[in-house]
Amino acid sequence: MAPNAPSHILIIGGGICGVSTAYFLSIHPARLATTKITLLEGTKIAAAASGYSGGFLAKDWHGSATSDLSAMSYDLHEELAKKFGGKENWGYRTVDTLSIETDATRKSKKSSPLPWLPEGLVHSSRSLGSHSTTAQVHPRQFTEFFTKKFLEAPSTSVKIGTATSLSLNQETSTPRSVGYTNEKGEKEEIDVDAVVIAAGPWTGKLSEQLLGNKVGSKLSVQGHRAHSIVLKTKEQLSATCLFTSMTLKDGSAAEPEVYARPDGDCGAGDDEPLPPTASKVSPSPSAIAKLHKQSQALSDVFTPEQNVEVVAEQACYLPIADRGRPLVGKVRGVDGVWVGSGLSCWGITQGPGTGKVLAELILEGKAKSADISKLAP
Incomplete structure (x- = not known):
C-alpha cells in the first residue's frame, strides 16, 4: 500500500483509459474497503474515440517508449477476454x-x-x-462491459458531469474537492483526495483549467x-x-x-x-x-x-500528446493527481494496461506490470 492511501479517488473521463483505471482500482488487493472510487464522464460512457474507433490491437508495432506497456496490455486484452467471455461480450478475436x-x-x-x-x-x-500479434475488439462494448464490472465493486459510482475546478488542501497541496456541472447544468462538488485525468483529447484544456497554466500546460494533449x-x-x-x-x-x-x-x-x-x-x-x-x-x-x-x-x-x-508519446503517471508539481492520456490511435490497445499501471501507482506507489518510465508526465 502506498503511503497516505486515498479515501476517495475521482477518475475524470469515461473512455477506455478512465474505465480501465476505475476497474483495476476497484479490484486491486491493496484497495481499502472504505476507499470510494467515482468515475466522472461529461456525456456518456465511451462517448468519444472509445466508442467509435476500429478497435484494432497490435502487440509489437510500437516504439521503445510504449513497447512494454503495449505488449502487456495486448496480453491483458486476451486474459480479460478469456475470463469474461470477450468473444461474446465485446467481439474480441485475433486477426x-x-x-x-x-x-x-x-x-x-x-x-x-x-x-x-x-x-x-x-x-x-x-x-x-x-493471429498471435494482432487482434480486435468492439471498443464501445468493451468499455461499457467494464463499467458494469467496476460498478459491481463496493463504494463505486459513475456521475455524468463536466469537471470545472480543482481545490487543493492548503496544508498538504493534495486534492480536496472537484467542482463539476451536472446533467441539469447545476454546479456540484465532490470531496476527493486523489484525481486521475483521463479525458482523451480534452486532457490538455482540462488540465490547464484544473491545475493552472504552470502545471497544466505540461499535459498538452490535442x-x-x-x-x-x-x-x-x-x-x-x-x-x-x-x-x-x-x-x-x-x-x-x-x-x-x-x-x-x-x-x-x-x-x-x-x-x-x-x-x-x-x-x-x-x-x-x-x-x-x-x-x-x-x-x-x-x-x-x-x-x-x-x-x-x-x-x-x-x-x-x-x-x-504534443510531445509525441503518451502521458501515463503522476503529475509533477502537485501531489495526488495522475494522468493517463495521449495514446493516439493506440488507445484501445494500451487502454487496459494504462488503467492497470495507474491503479498500481496510486495504491502501491509503483508501476509493476509494465515499464512506463519514458511516459512520465
Whole structure:
C-alpha cells in the first residue's frame, strides 16, 4: 500500500483509459474497503474515440517508449477476454493483418489475397500481423462491459458531469474537492483526495483549467479528427484487417483502413478543431462520402447492389500528446493527481494496461506490470 492511501479517488473521463483505471482500482488487493472510487464522464460512457474507433490491437508495432506497456496490455486484452467471455461480450478475436496496394487503372496479374477482394485489383500484398500479434475488439462494448464490472465493486459510482475546478488542501497541496456541472447544468462538488485525468483529447484544456497554466500546460494533449463508416455486409468477411494504399479509377489516391469485424467494416479520415464536448462532435459529409467511395472501390461487398447496410457514419478525435508519446503517471508539481492520456490511435490497445499501471501507482506507489518510465508526465 502506498503511503497516505486515498479515501476517495475521482477518475475524470469515461473512455477506455478512465474505465480501465476505475476497474483495476476497484479490484486491486491493496484497495481499502472504505476507499470510494467515482468515475466522472461529461456525456456518456465511451462517448468519444472509445466508442467509435476500429478497435484494432497490435502487440509489437510500437516504439521503445510504449513497447512494454503495449505488449502487456495486448496480453491483458486476451486474459480479460478469456475470463469474461470477450468473444461474446465485446467481439474480441485475433486477426490476420495485411498491407495491400490496389490500382483500379490497370489490371493486376496477381491473385487476390482474400475472397472478398476482386481479382485483378490488388497489385501487392504483405503480412503485417498474424493471429498471435494482432487482434480486435468492439471498443464501445468493451468499455461499457467494464463499467458494469467496476460498478459491481463496493463504494463505486459513475456521475455524468463536466469537471470545472480543482481545490487543493492548503496544508498538504493534495486534492480536496472537484467542482463539476451536472446533467441539469447545476454546479456540484465532490470531496476527493486523489484525481486521475483521463479525458482523451480534452486532457490538455482540462488540465490547464484544473491545475493552472504552470502545471497544466505540461499535459498538452490535442485532438485529431478521424472519420469512419460502419457497414454490415451480406456475406461474412474473413477475420482480416487491411491497411491500404489505393489508386482509384480517376487516378486519385486513398489510404483507408479496413477492420472486418464480425458485424462490420470501418475506415478513417481528416481533422478540424476540437469541440468543447464529445456530444458536439459531428462528421464531415464530404469525408463520409469519400469513405463510401473508397470502400465501394475496394470491393463489391460494400456496394448498395450487394445490399450493404450502412450502420453508422461517424467521427471522433484521437488524443495526441504534443510531445509525441503518451502521458501515463503522476503529475509533477502537485501531489495526488495522475494522468493517463495521449495514446493516439493506440488507445484501445494500451487502454487496459494504462488503467492497470495507474491503479498500481496510486495504491502501491509503483508501476509493476509494465515499464512506463519514458511516459512520465
